[in-house]
Amino acid sequence: MTAITQATNATSVHRRAFVAELISQCTDALIVTGLGSASYDVFAASDRGRTFYLWGAMGGAAALGLGLAIAQPECDVLVITGDGEQLMGLGALATIGVQKPRNLSIVVLDNGYFGETGMQRSHTSLGVDLIGVAKACGFEWTLEIDNVGGAADIAAQVKRRAGCGLARVCVKAEELPRALPPRDGVYVKNRFRAALGLAPL
Numbered sequence: 001m002t003a004i005t006q007a008t009n010a011t012s013v014h015r016r017a018f019v020a021e022l023i024s025q026c027t028d029a030l031i032v033t034g035l036g037s038a039s040y041d042v043f044a045a046s047d048r049g050r051t052f053y054l055w056g057a058m059g060g061a062a063a064l065g066l067g068l069a070i071a072q073p074e075c076d077v078l079v080i081t082g083d084g085e086q087l088m089g090l091g092a093l094a095t096i097g098v099q100k101p102r103n104l105s106i107v108v109l110d111n112g113y114f115g116e117t118g119m120q121r122s123h124t125s126l127g128v129d130l131i132g133v134a135k136a137c138g139f140e141w142t143l144e145i146d147n148v149g150g151a152a153d154i155a156a157q158v159k160r161r162a163g164c165g166l167a168r169v170c171v172k173a174e175e176l177p178r179a180l181p182p183r184d185g186v187y188v189k190n191r192f193r194a195a196l197g198l199a200p201l
Helices: 015-025 037-045 061-071 083-088 090-099 130-136 150-160 185-195
Strands: 002-004 030-033 051-053 077-082 104-110 141-145 165-170
Touching: 015 037, 015 077, 015 104, 015 150, 030 037, 030 061, 037 051, 037 077, 037 104, 051 185, 061 077, 061 083, 061 090, 061 104, 077 083, 083 090, 083 104, 083 130, 090 104, 090 130, 104 130, 104 150, 130 141, 130 165, 141 150, 150 165
Parallel strands: 002 141, 030 051, 030 077, 077 104, 104 165, 141 165
Antiparallel strands: none
16 A cells, blocks of 8 residues: 655645536546545546536435446546535445455545535534545555645546545635536436446447
């Protein structure tokens, strides 16, 4: 297991700029977004058929990413989610660590707050270490990021397919205008399937 320490400073990254930079460097990846701000940021950066937005399945982004990575082993799968959403899905990290899909990367935008429910402090601001959890679960790489330039480091790991990994991006706790992706689940599903060359269901 390789631990890559990029930074240890407090929150500093403007998340929307970071997400836009990351997506611009992972143009071929299949993207799964966690509900809330992560979906808004990805949609604001680039709405495309190869993105699957999760609207109400809090805690499900990493698990969905795992299933997708197993089903599409020749594709890079990138999960972009928030700290609150990932905290609700900690069990998925254990399963990912056991399965070890080489094409799955999880990016957690960590502002230390539950942004969708009133900005209460999340567990990551109270001592829970998501990088430590990922390492304990057997993830093969981890990154701590506190600058926009760190998007290139994540993109390199995504494209290298050196094993499943998790990057924690320290982002500012800021309220940004919501950019709302499509909310029709059937439409999002069938658009995603079409991008993979599959028939609608």
